[in-house]
Amino acid sequence: MSANVISLLIEATLQTCYMVAASTILGTLFGLPLGVFLATSQRGELLSAPLVNKVLGLIVNAARSVPFIILVVAIIPFTRALVGTSIGTNAAIVPLTIAATPFIARLVENSIREVDAGLIEASRAMGATPFQIIRKVLIREALPGIMLGLTLAVVSLIGYSAMVGAVGGEGLGDLGIRYGYQRFMPDVMLAVVAILIVMVQLVQSVGEWIAARVDKRAARNRGH
Amino acid sequence: MTRTEPTGASIIFENVGKSFSGADGTGVTALKDVSLTVDAGAICGIIGRSGAGKSTLLRMVNGLERPTNGTVLVDGRDVGRARGAELRAIRRDVGMIFQHFNLMAQRSVFDNIALPLEIAGIAPARIEPRVNELIERVGLTTHRDRFPAELSGGQKQRVGIARALATKPKVLLSDEATSALDPETTQTVLTLLRDISRDLGLTIVLITHEMAVVRDIASQMAVIDGGHIVESGPTYDVFIQSAHPTTRSFLSGVTGVTLPAFLSGRLSKQRNAGDQQEVLRVTFAGPHATDPMLARLSTDLNVSVNILAGAIEEIGPHPFGNLLISLDADRGAEARAYLERHGLLTEVLGYVR
Numbered sequence: 230m231s232a233n234v235i236s237l238l239i240e241a242t243l244q245t246c247y248m249v250a251a252s253t254i255l256g257t258l259f260g261l262p263l264g265v266f267l268a269t270s271q272r273g274e275l276l277s278a279p280l281v282n283k284v285l286g287l288i289v290n291a292a293r294s295v296p297f298i299i300l301v302v303a304i305i306p307f308t309r310a311l312v313g314t315s316i317g318t319n320a321a322i323v324p325l326t327i328a329a330t331p332f333i334a335r336l337v338e339n340s341i342r343e344v345d346a347g348l349i350e351a352s353r354a355m356g357a358t359p360f361q362i363i364r365k366v367l368i369r370e371a372l373p374g375i376m377l378g379l380t381l382a383v384v385s386l387i388g389y390s391a392m393v394g395a396v397g398g399e400g401l402g403d404l405g406i407r408y409g410y411q412r413f414m415p416d417v418m419l420a421v422v423a424i425l426i427v428m429v430q431l432v433q434s435v436g437e438w439i440a441a442r443v444d445k446r447a448a449r450n451r452g453h
Numbered sequence: 454m455t456r457t458e459p460t461g462a463s464i465i466f467e468n469v470g471k472s473f474s475g476a477d478g479t480g481v482t483a484l485k486d487v488s489l490t491v492d493a494g495a496i497c498g499i500i501g502r503s504g505a506g507k508s509t510l511l512r513m514v515n516g517l518e519r520p521t522n523g524t525v526l527v528d529g530r531d532v533g534r535a536r537g538a539e540l541r542a543i544r545r546d547v548g549m550i551f552q553h554f555n556l557m558a559q560r561s562v563f564d565n566i567a568l569p570l571e572i573a574g575i576a577p578a579r580i581e582p583r584v585n586e587l588i589e590r591v592g593l594t595t596h597r598d599r600f601p602a603e604l605s606g607g608q609k610q611r612v613g614i615a616r617a618l619a620t621k622p623k624v625l626l627s628d629e630a631t632s633a634l635d636p637e638t639t640q641t642v643l644t645l646l647r648d649i650s651r652d653l654g655l656t657i658v659l660i661t662h663e664m665a666v667v668r669d670i671a672s673q674m675a676v677i678d679g680g681h682i683v684e685s686g687p688t689y690d691v692f693i694q695s696a697h698p699t700t701r702s703f704l705s706g707v708t709g710v711t712l713p714a715f716l717s718g719r720l721s722k723q724r725n726a727g728d729q730q731e732v733l734r735v736t737f738a739g740p741h742a743t744d745p746m747l748a749r750l751s752t753d754l755n756v757s758v759n760i761l762a763g764a765i766e767e768i769g770p771h772p773f774g775n776l777l778i779s780l781d782a783d784r785g786a787e788a789r790a791y792l793e794r795h796g797l798l799t800e801v802l803g804y805v806r
Contacts, residue, residue: 351555354515355569355620356544365571369559445600446558
């Protein structure tokens with residue numbers, strides 16, 4: 230493998246990391262509040278707003294049922310309006326974020342629904358406002374689950390980021406298609422696949438480690 | 454603790470009713486026309502079977518449930534009509550502990566107890582000494598930085614109690630707080646509650662299905678059945694004078710004084726012709742509880758008395774005895790009159806041959 234190809238691989242890996250990191254951060258920024266709202270806005274819940282809950286739920290489901298590759302193409306005009314171009318890593322972040330947001334929202338919603346209803350009752354009995362309950366109780370108690378959910382989201386985004394390579398994004402997917410497939414360089418293809426596998430393994434391990442660190446439910450994490 | 458004067462608040466339920474509308478449009482009435490006054494500084498035990506409405510009643514004191522009709526007054530404030538900030542202010546004056554503790558699993562003992570203070574917007578510098586004081590009060594100094602998963606049930610409930618006391622409430626609500634604990638731990642938790650009531654003077658309302666809990670710490674009590682209060686008053690009075698079958702069945706649970714099965718199966722309410730034995734419940738109360746009344750009865754009236762079951766125990770400082778006896782039915786009225794004349798309470802349970 231030439232030095233040129235190796236530098237291409239390094240560059241593509243960094244581009245993938247950039248796209249995944251940016252879309253994870255943006256997706257969490259939008260997905261976390263959305264997930265919290267979905268988990269707390271059914272009838273009779275903390276932020277009871279059944280109609281808004283239904284509408285948002287429908288939108289989230291719709292966004293999640295569009296295959297990612299279709300989503301990328303379908304929102305090209307939107308992407309272009311937002312970043313000025315539909316090609317490159319910055320442009321790829323738009324569809325990646327749009328795919329990540331509802332996904333993260335559902336994962337957050339599930340984690341928060343797992344929190345014992347007794348804790349909400351106890352906090353209400355203390356005189357907590359709904360916002361205090363969400364901030365001090367629900368998110369904190371759901372944190373280990375949210376961390377595992379985010380891990381899952383990052384792994385999915387690594388896969389999606391390879392797909393945007395097919396439509397003019399950059400990164401490892403793009404490299405694999407242009408060099409490994411179109412120029413028939415099997416060693417590049419193999420290297421791309423190997424790097425992706427290592428990335429996913431690393432993300433999974435780190436995610437699980439963080440989730441275990443923040444989880445105080447099991448005494449095994451403690452020194453006693 | 455910093456307070457020495459009694460700081461409890463009175464709680465008044467006035468003709469309180471509560472109905473829930475079911476999903477299919479049918480309504481369920483949980484409480485009907487409940488009136489009850491809990492004196493400031495009292496420990497009031499509310500006992501009832503599951504589904505009797507006691508939990509609903511308790512949760513009206515801090516507005517977790519709102520009455521459909523009637524009024525709930527805590528320290529003169531109308532909880533049922535309070536909203537928003539006003540309701541949250543009342544809730545800070547009413548601490549609550551739970552059967553399943555409801556501690557935050559991701560917060561340490563210290564942080565759990567600090568939570569209500571954080572919620573009240575107290576400055577962190579003032580939270581720390583207060584929490585340390587509470588941890589010491591409930592005897593968990595060495596567990597300050599532990600997490601709930603590392604504590605026993607009794608320790609968790611003590612964290613729950615410390616948490617409930619953090620904002621210096623005037624009322625403490627206990628929702629079956631000892632039901633998930635073993636008998637020994639139950640005793641330590643009850644002792645802690647009694648000490649707190651004595652030291653802080655706060656009003657405690659506890660709901661339970663265990664008569665022993667009421668007997669051990671409640672100064673007043675109410676028995677609830679099917680959404681009604683069937684009996685209420687000072688605990689001792691209810692124990693010795695209870696007439697309602699629900700109260701009776703709870704009492705027999707705690708005293709263990711029930712008819713042996715071979716007798717209860719044959720017991721008839723009506724007196725039949727022929728040689729019959731009258732089965733009586735005799736309740737010894739107050740100064741007569743320790744008198745050898747049955748021995749005197751046989752001597753003075755010359756009737757032979759059969760003891761079927763019995764026990765003597767204490768409610769607070771007062772001894773209290775409960776005996777089941779049988780004697781010749783022809784002499785029943787005479788014997789009952791004799792016992793009543795000597796300050797004992799009698800009740801005819803039935804007749805056997």
